[in-house]
Structures are given as structure tokens and as C-alpha cells.
Amino acid sequence: MARKAAGRPPEETLSLWKREQALLKTLVVDRDTEAWQRDPAFSGLQRVGGVDVSFVKGDSVSACASLVVLSYPELEVMYEDCRMVSLTAPYVSGFLAFREVPFLVDAVQQLREKEPRLMPQVLFVDGNGVLHHRGFGVACHLGVLTDLPCIGVAKKLLQVDGLENNALHKEKIRLLQGGGDSFPLMGGSGTVLGMALKSHDHSTKPLYVSVGHKMSLEAAVRLTHGCCKFRIPEPVRQADIRSRDYIRRTLGVQGAPALRPERSKKAQRPKACPQGASEEPAGSPSLRAFSAKDGNEPHQKKWPKLQQRIWGRGKEALWEVGSQKMKGLWDPPFPLGRRGRAASPASWTWRSWGSEAQGGLGALKEMGCS
DSSP states (O other), rough: OOOOOSSSHHHHHHHHHHHHHHHHHHTTOOSOHHHHHTTTTTTTEEEEEEEEEEEEESSSEEEEEEEEETTTTTTOOEEEHHHHHHHSSOOTTTTTHHHHHHHHHHHHHOOOOOOOOOOOOOOEEEEEESTTTTSSHHHHHHHHHSSOOOOEEEOOOOTTTTTSSSHHHHHHHTTOTTTOOOEEOTTTSSSSEEEEOOOOOTSSOOEEOOOOOSOOEEEEEEEEHHOOOOSSOOOHHHHHHHHHHHHHHHHHHHHHSSSSSOOOOHHHHSSSSTTTOOOOOOOOHHHHHHHHHTTTTHHHHHHHHHHHHHHHHHHHHHHHHHHHHHOOOOOSSSSOOOBBBOOOOTTOOOGGGGGGHHHHHHHHHHHHOO
């Protein structure tokens, strides 16, 4: 969520930020405040929100602030708002809220004015709550300013109050058996600052859940687990996906350089193709159209067609496949095993498309091209 910007504010500014944090911290409520929070099945909860800030590649100032609202328990997107912003405040550890929260508060306020019936009943934040250097992280800050229940969900352990990602901590993680298992994060002061949660049966890394505002830790952990189709809670995951997609579309419309690296003509065409692959004209149907058109025939029959279309369109096709797969918009015509390994004759592995260029080239090599 955060990206460091050059420079550091003067000490006077940091002192003002600390005083504001201390003042707002007194307003944090760390107990359940709504009836649905105390219900084991969260009866009465209908809308969950997620926020995220995604950055333009290579730019620590230009970013996209996004807010999404999903139905619960279906976890289908009901509302989304993405907007490009310029982050003028520098990143300083422990003060992330002063850099990002103003734009997220604006997004919530816009929703409150335009579509009050779609207001989320709880917000998931990609960051920490009371698990923080001064007990007041970005989830607390956003919760207090919007007066909404907030949950902080971090992907990495913030090592404060004696918490360490040491051998003992890793052993506790190893003992987490299935989705929903957790253990408390007790600081040196004796205070439980959050919980390490195994959010999904197949996830190997925990999430670090902490109270943001107007919700107990126990309810926050249960709801986080209930909102996870994958490792990351769906509200945060959708906010991240849609903000990144908005950046790509916006830069394309404005004629700005695309986020995807430029390739030379030599790099766009593979040196050698798998046996039996053929080229197709540039106007061939898209891979997404191919999936919808051909249905769910056995992958052995479909794989040569997929090869032809991929090699006919070059590495750009692989990029599209990876992007669509990452966003869950394209279903491959063959079954995928654990960690995305394709059950296909070519044994093509879906890579982590966070680094699409490297993953695409790796996939090309696995398919027989160098």
C-alpha cells in the first residue's frame, strides 16, 4: 500500500503528527458496537468495504485511491470508486495515515453523499490498527475520521513492543493447521496487539489482524477469515485489483507511457515455437473470447489451439493471459493444479504475475521457446 517518497518532513511537522495521533487515539473504540458484530454468523451484516492506494510504477507521488463495497456473505462488488491522486506528504514509518488517509476519507464521504444506501458497515484496511508504534495505525485513523468500524489487515508483522519475526514466531506460524487458526500477538507490555491469522487453508503466510475502530479483536479476526476467498480479504483484494486496473486504463487514455515495459520487435516474437504451433493474423480472436467460445472440452484437445493463439500473438498474448488470470477474469481451458501448474502436455506453469515480464518470459521458456 505504501511507497516511500524522497525526503523527510521537519521535526516540527513530526511533532504535530504525533500530537494529532495522541489526540485521535483517545477516540478509538476497541469493542463491538453493532449487534451484527456479536452474532456468530454476523447476521445483519450486508455490506463490507475495502480501501487501497496503488502507485504508478516508478512514481512515489502519483497514485490511485480506491474504495469498493462488497455484498456479504456473497462478496460480490456492489460499488467501486477509483481516482488518481497526488501524495504530497512523504512516507515516514509510523505516519502512513498522514500520507494516504485524507484521500480515503474523501472517497468515503463521496459515497455517503451520493449513495448512502451503499455505505459499508465495516471497512477493511491494508495496514495496521492498534498494532502500531504508538497504538494508532492507519486503520484506527481512518475509522475515527469516518466513524466506521475498521479492521487493520497487514501482510507483514510490524515489530513493535517486543514483537519479533524470530524462530519462535515462525514456529507458531508453522503450527497453524487450517484456515481460521490464529494466535495472539502479545507485546512486551503484556498487551495483545493483534492476532496472526491463517486466512486460507492453502496459505503459508499469516495475516496480522488488529483492531481499527468500533470492533473487538475477536470479531475482527472472525470476519477477516469469513471474507477470504484467497489469502487477502476480498474487500482489500478487489480494491487493489481495481485501483491497478484504473491506473492502466487512465494512463492509456491520457497517452502516458504504459506500465508494461516496452519490448523491441525482436523480443516480441519468440525465437522458436513448440512443434505444431502456427501463427495467426494479428486480428485473431482474444484469448478471453477463445475461452468463452470453446467451452470446457478436455484440455488435451484444446491445448494445441491455445498454443497456436499464444504463439500467433507473441509474448503480448502471454501478458494478457497472465493479467486476466490474476484478476480472475479468464478461466483456462485446462485444469490447474496446486500453485497454478497447468495440467497440460507442455506443463506450462502460471507464474506470479506481480512481475509480469519475468513471468511471461519464464512461461515462454517452459513452453519450449528461448
